[in-house]
Amino acid sequence: MAWDLIDTAELVGGELALYRQGDRSSGEVFMIRVNGLELMNGFGHQSETVLGEMAVAVAKVSAPHILIGGLGLGYTLAATAAALKGAGRITVAELSxxxxxxxxxxxxxxxLPERPLNLAIVPGDIGAFIRGKDVGPFDVIVLDVDNGPEALVSPQNAHLYSAEGLHAFAAKLSPNGVILLWSAFEAPDFVVLAEGAGFAVSATALAAVRRPDLLHYAYVLEHDFGSRQKSR
Structure with missing residues (x-):
């Protein structure tokens, strides 16, 4: 079945496009493309759902404040909200x-047919948002912005995955807070960069829907202050 173009949105360095298959009576499925490349697809969101569940599982407190960078089609948000069961808070920062x-x-x-009362969705670049004076602290920061630690949606996203960008996120974490990053590919160079910036990094492979040969990855970054001190 063909995808029908619903709408487009201009971004710095490119264009986002929303597509749909089906209708409300038969069931709608949506897809977002950036510059013609698939960014997310409603037919294959299993790993995003697992990411949202992980966001709650890795939190060190029972009612965490979770920041999600990137709204997309909302599957990560929906899974996070379901796992929280009304506890804690969710803030979503969406560039577009x-x-x-x-x-x-x-x-x-x-x-997400019922909007949680503990949810706030704010427009804006998460890199700028995190530097706000009255922002945070967050128990978990989820980066679900691109297809991994590479700037796909916007060139300015490259800064998010730099040492300086990761330190900016770490500065807004609560004690024992973690950064959780979704990637459509294994990213060993990013792991080296993050560890060099003072983070302890662990990776979890996530099965991709309809592609048993394809793995997605969730990277958990914990700020290793001991390692950071040794590197100085």
Whole structure:
């Protein structure tokens, strides 16, 4: 079945496009592409769902404040909300106001039909948002912005995965807080960079839907202050 183009949104360095298959009576499935490349697809969101569940599982407190960078089709958010069961708080920072509009208008009815009371969705670049004066602290910061630690959606996202960017996130973590990053590919160079910046890194392989030969990855970053001191 062909994908129907619903809407587009301009970004610095490119364009986002929302596509749909089916209809409300038969069931709608959505996809977002960036510059013609698939960013996320409603047919294959199992690893995003696991990521949302992991966001709650890795938290060191029972009612965590979780920051999610990137709304997309909302599957990571929905899984996080379900795992929290009304506890804690969720803040989502989404670069494109259009993606928020798409989620509210088209996607949320099937992905997150009941908007949690503990949810705030804010428009803006997560790299700028995290540097806000009155932002945080967060028990878990989830980076679900690109297809991994490479700038795909916007060139400015490259800074998020630099040592300086990771330190900016770490500065807004609560004690024992963690950073959780989703990737469509294994990223050994990013692991080396993060460890060199003073983080302890662990990786979990996630099965991709409809592709048993394809693995996605979730990277957990904990700020290793001891290692950071040794590197100085």
């Amino acid at each position: 106001p259009k993606v928020i509009e798409w989620f509210d208008r088209y996607v949320s009815a099937s992905v």
